[in-house]
Amino acid sequence: MASETMANTIVKTETKEDVARSLAKKMRPRESLIQGFLFICGAISILTTVGIVYELSKEALLFFRDDRVTLVEFFTGSQWQPAIEQFGIAPLVLSTLVTSTIAMFVALPLGLASAIYLSEYASSRVRSILKPVLEILAGVPTVVYGYFALTFMTPLLRNIFGSDVVQIFNTASAGIVVGILIVPLVSSMSEDALHAVPDSLRQASYGLGATKLETAVRVVLPAALSGITAAFVVAISRAIGETMVVAIAAGAGPRNFEWSDVTQNYSGTPFNPFTSAETMTGHIVRISGGDISYNSIDYNSIFAIGLMLFFITLLLNVFSRRIVERFREVYD
Amino acid sequence: MMQGNYALQAKDLNIYYGSFRAVKDIELNIHTNKITSFIGPSGCGKSTLLRAFNRMNDLIEISHMKGSIEYKGKNLYDSDVDPVEVRRRIGMVFQKPNPFPKSIYDNIAWGAKINGFRGNMDELVEESLRSAALWDEVKDKLDQSGLSLSGGQQQRLCIARTIAVKPEIILMDEPCSALDPIATLKIEELMRQLQEEYTIVIVTHNMQQAARASDYTAFLNMDSSDRAGYMVEFNETNEMFTSPQNQETEDYITGRFG
Numbered sequence A: 001m002a003s004e005t006m007a008n009t010i011v012k013t014e015t016k017e018d019v020a021r022s023l024a025k026k027m028r029p030r031e032s033l034i035q036g037f038l039f040i041c042g043a044i045s046i047l048t049t050v051g052i053v054y055e056l057s058k059e060a061l062l063f064f065r066d067d068r069v070t071l072v073e074f075f076t077g078s079q080w081q082p083a084i085e086q087f088g089i090a091p092l093v094l095s096t097l098v099t100s101t102i103a104m105f106v107a108l109p110l111g112l113a114s115a116i117y118l119s120e121y122a123s124s125r126v127r128s129i130l131k132p133v134l135e136i137l138a139g140v141p142t143v144v145y146g147y148f149a150l151t152f153m154t155p156l157l158r159n160i161f162g163s164d165v166v167q168i169f170n171t172a173s174a175g176i177v178v179g180i181l182i183v184p185l186v187s188s189m190s191e192d193a194l195h196a197v198p199d200s201l202r203q204a205s206y207g208l209g210a211t212k213l214e215t216a217v218r219v220v221l222p223a224a225l226s227g228i229t230a231a232f233v234v235a236i237s238r239a240i241g242e243t244m245v246v247a248i249a250a251g252a253g254p255r256n257f258e259w260s261d262v263t264q265n266y267s268g269t270p271f272n273p274f275t276s277a278e279t280m281t282g283h284i285v286r287i288s289g290g291d292i293s294y295n296s297i298d299y300n301s302i303f304a305i306g307l308m309l310f311f312i313t314l315l316l317n318v319f320s321r322r323i324v325e326r327f328r329e330v331y332d
Numbered sequence B: 001m002m003q004g005n006y007a008l009q010a011k012d013l014n015i016y017y018g019s020f021r022a023v024k025d026i027e028l029n030i031h032t033n034k035i036t037s038f039i040g041p042s043g044c045g046k047s048t049l050l051r052a053f054n055r056m057n058d059l060i061e062i063s064h065m066k067g068s069i070e071y072k073g074k075n076l077y078d079s080d081v082d083p084v085e086v087r088r089r090i091g092m093v094f095q096k097p098n099p100f101p102k103s104i105y106d107n108i109a110w111g112a113k114i115n116g117f118r119g120n121m122d123e124l125v126e127e128s129l130r131s132a133a134l135w136d137e138v139k140d141k142l143d144q145s146g147l148s149l150s151g152g153q154q155q156r157l158c159i160a161r162t163i164a165v166k167p168e169i170i171l172m173d174e175p176c177s178a179l180d181p182i183a184t185l186k187i188e189e190l191m192r193q194l195q196e197e198y199t200i201v202i203v204t205h206n207m208q209q210a211a212r213a214s215d216y217t218a219f220l221n222m223d224s225s226d227r228a229g230y231m232v233e234f235n236e237t238n239e240m241f242t243s244p245q246n247q248e249t250e251d252y253i254t255g256r257f258g
Helices: A002-008 A016-023 A030-065 A070-078 A090-121 A124-139 A142-161 A173-195 A201-208 A213-221 A225-241 A244-249 A280-291 A297-327 B046-052 B083-089 B104-114 B119-129 B153-162 B182-195 B205-213 B237-242 B247-254
Strands: B006-017 B021-032 B037-040 B063-071 B090-094 B171-175 B199-203 B218-222 B229-236
Touching: A002 B171, A002 B237, A016 B021, A070 B021, A070 B037, A090 A173, A090 A201, A090 A213, A090 A225, A090 A244, A090 A280, A090 A297, A124 A173, A124 B063, A142 A173, A142 A244, A142 B247, A173 A225, A173 A244, A201 A213, A201 B090, A201 B153, A225 A297, A225 B063, A225 B104, A225 B205, A244 A280, A280 A297, A297 B218, B021 B046, B021 B199, B037 B046, B037 B205, B046 B199, B083 B090, B083 B205, B090 B153, B104 B119, B119 B153, B119 B229, B153 B171, B182 B199, B182 B205, B199 B205, B205 B237, B229 B237, B229 B247, B237 B247
Parallel strands: B021 B229, B037 B199, B037 B218, B090 B171, B171 B199
Antiparallel strands: B006 B021, B006 B063, B218 B229
């Protein structure tokens, strides 16, 4: 350090060479070391993603290469019965769609409303109590939510709609509880977005004689839209990927159906939220937990389902980015 | 001076943040259709006092006040007064231009809409932008974001937005502090035009601005003993700047402190 101090001291009599030497580029090993470390951290997450996609694609390819599988059947078939070599993914995808949709109907309004309340209405005292409570809710293990669905939500639904209508395992119960599970996620991310809206916009709104509600809904909310959409997308991805709750409460077998049932026998399709139906994640976890042999077609099929899940969430991400770009209100 | 020609009357006004008294013992009359400026060093409570006039201080959780502000004989702080209604009659323009991240058109229309405006919106937008001397500059790009304008234009947009609500009084909190001298001059000219229809109260750091652009001036200073702001002197601007009654005022306006 002493020599550096010397070098930095400006001597009046220094020659041109002295100046050049003191201004010369210096090795800063600590800087490069830390930069390298940070790069590796970033690279690891990207490499992991690449690795996952590679592994999924590799195993899925084995599945699609198999003679007993056709792509047309995979995408259009309405029966998923590996035992008799029927591989139509629709029953699994539709069940996932139903649970996720129900979950979003619960999570988005509740999460957004609580975010608006926390960010715009709550006094600092109330917020200091409510935020940690929400975070605790986010910390509850999902298996607990699963049994909450099975032992609380399902009986509740059966009481309301009748136990002849609502089966013990059903997608409504699982969907509602998945929704509750992701409320903290939606509300915390949305609240961050709302909070980031500059106070000057609120002041401007109040200064024009706007009420609290008008300010929150028509000034702050639109300005935070991009952050809120991001929250929604993460929440949808989470709902689609959620496994434990649906594995426990939604049912342990694909809800196979005929396409004609959709119009003629609605209650026999996965669209009926009160019957049991296995989702994509639920199916994967059940099959991989069972005793099936490595490299069998059953085994490979779950990678194809996994790949499908991956593409659905990817598509959602791309799609929502587009929406955000179009509708966001840029401040600053 | 004619009695009853006051737009606002502050009586024995004290404003607190928690236990700290920010402004004390203000007795002040704001004349109708005149421009009144508040000058004084930083931290003397000018902005706090200004924000008391349309109850913007209500938005700060820890602030409260004692005394009264009368508007046409009604105390704005009576328990049966709705602060939202107060702000509809007493509009505000802020220090940093803060247009909404909406189109220029919507920036103007929004305030009118929430205030239940039923007439021709296009006309109102044009009229408000004309009053704010901004129409010619933006008439061809009303659908662009208000934030695409320059700082001075943004501030005039904020003024236009305030006018569109048709208040009686406009409060301006250092409206030119973020603007260059030319934009500042434009705002000052605009204030002079608006004065015919509105009562204007302006907080400024710039003494030349107060001298140029206001009819009445209040000089506030901070009491060094309790750090509370108090009003040193209030007078017609010409009087204040040519023959200040108080030594503190003279020291401040001649640049000996502040």
